[in-house]
Amino acid sequence: MTPISLVVSDVDGTLLTKDKTLTERARSAVQRLHRAGIGFTITSSRPAIGMRFLIKPLALWLPVGPFNGSSIIDPEMRPVEQHLIPASAAERSLQILRDYGADIWLFTTDKWLIDNPRGSYVAHEQHTIRADPTIVSDFSPYLSSACKIVGASADAARLAACEKAMQEALGREATAVRSQTYYLDITPPGFNKGTFVEAMAKRVGISTDAVATIGDMQNDLAMFRVSGVSIAMGNAADNVKDEATHVTASNEQDGFAEAMEMILKRNGVG
Numbered sequence: 394m395t396p397i398s399l400v401v402s403d404v405d406g407t408l409l410t411k412d413k414t415l416t417e418r419a420r421s422a423v424q425r426l427h428r429a430g431i432g433f434t435i436t437s438s439r440p441a442i443g444m445r446f447l448i449k450p451l452a453l454w455l456p457v458g459p460f461n462g463s464s465i466i467d468p469e470m471r472p473v474e475q476h477l478i479p480a481s482a483a484e485r486s487l488q489i490l491r492d493y494g495a496d497i498w499l500f501t502t503d504k505w506l507i508d509n510p511r512g513s514y515v516a517h518e519q520h521t522i523r524a525d526p527t528i529v530s531d532f533s534p535y536l537s538s539a540c541k542i543v544g545a546s547a548d549a550a551r552l553a554a555c556e557k558a559m560q561e562a563l564g565r566e567a568t569a570v571r572s573q574t575y576y577l578d579i580t581p582p583g584f585n586k587g588t589f590v591e592a593m594a595k596r597v598g599i600s601t602d603a604v605a606t607i608g609d610m611q612n613d614l615a616m617f618r619v620s621g622v623s624i625a626m627g628n629a630a631d632n633v634k635d636e637a638t639h640v641t642a643s644n645e646q647d648g649f650a651e652a653m654e655m656i657l658k659r660n661g662v663g
Contacts (some may be wrong), residue, residue, distance in 0.1 A: 397660055398603040400433045400604070406608075408644075411645060415447065419647065433451070433453070434453060434456065437461070438461050439460075439521070440541065441460075442503065444459055445523075476540075477581055479581075483536040483567075489559050492558075500539070508530060514576070540581070541579065556569060559579065585612070585616075586606075604621055605624065624652045
C-alpha cells in the first residue's frame with residue numbers, strides 16, 4: 394500500500410456538520426495529520442471568501458481550491474490560479490436556469506451577486522459563507538468575470554433535470570454539476586476538484602496514488618477518480634459511495650475525523 398502523503402477534503406457535508414460547525418474532533422484529527430507529516434487542504438464549491446474562516450483553526454499552509462477547484466488560492470487569500478466561465482457559456486447558463494425556475498447567483502473573484510434577495514437559500518448561503526450578497530437587476534455587466542454561477546432551487550428533481558440539460562447545452566464550454574441537491578454549479582471548463590487534486594500532488598511532489606480524498610456529493614467524484622484512496626461520507630448518495638474505496642460515518646457522527654483516524658492507522662501512526 395502506498396502511504397498517504399496528502400489529504401484533500403470537501404467542506405460542506407464532509408468537514409463541517411449540517412449547521413456548518415467544525416467539531417473539535419475534526420480539528421484535532423487535522424492537527425494529527427500535520428504532526429504525522431501528512432499534508433492537508435480543502436476544496437469546495439464555496440467562493441474563496443467562504444473558506445477563509447477555516448484557514449486558522451486548521452492551520453492550513455497549502456493552497457485551497459474554491460469554486461469546485463477551478464481556482465487555487467493561497468492561505469492569505471491571494472490567487473495562485475484563477476479561471477473564468479466563457480461569457481457566452483455564462484449567458485446560456487442563465488437562460489437555462491431561468492427556464493427551470495432556479496434562482497440565479499453569480500460569483501466573481503470577490504462578489505456574490507443575486508437578483509432575488511427573497512430566494513429560498515439566500516439566508517442559508519449568507520450563514521454558510523459568512524458574507525452578504527450584492528443585489529443587481531442585470532447580470533450582463535458581470536458575465537465576463539464569472540468564476541461560478543449557481544442555480545438554487547428547492548425542487549431537487551427539477552434541478553437534477555436542469556443539471557442534465559445544462560451539461561448537454563454547454564458541452565465542454567463549462568462544467569455543470571450539483572454540489573448539493575439544491576445547488577447546481579456552473580464553473581470554468583476543464584477544471585474541477587480532480588484537477589485541483591492533481592495540482593496539489595504536483596505542488597508537494599507526490600503521485601496521486603499517495604493522495605486520499607473525502608467528500609459526499611457529485612462534484613466530489615472528480616477527485617475520487619484521480620486519488621489513490623477515496624472516502625465517501627455516510628450521508629453521501631449511493632452512487633457517490635459506490636465510487637469510493639471506503640465509506641465513513643456521516644458528518645453528524647464525526648465521519649470526517651473517523652476517516653482521518655483510519656488514514657493515520659493505515660500509515661502506521663498511532
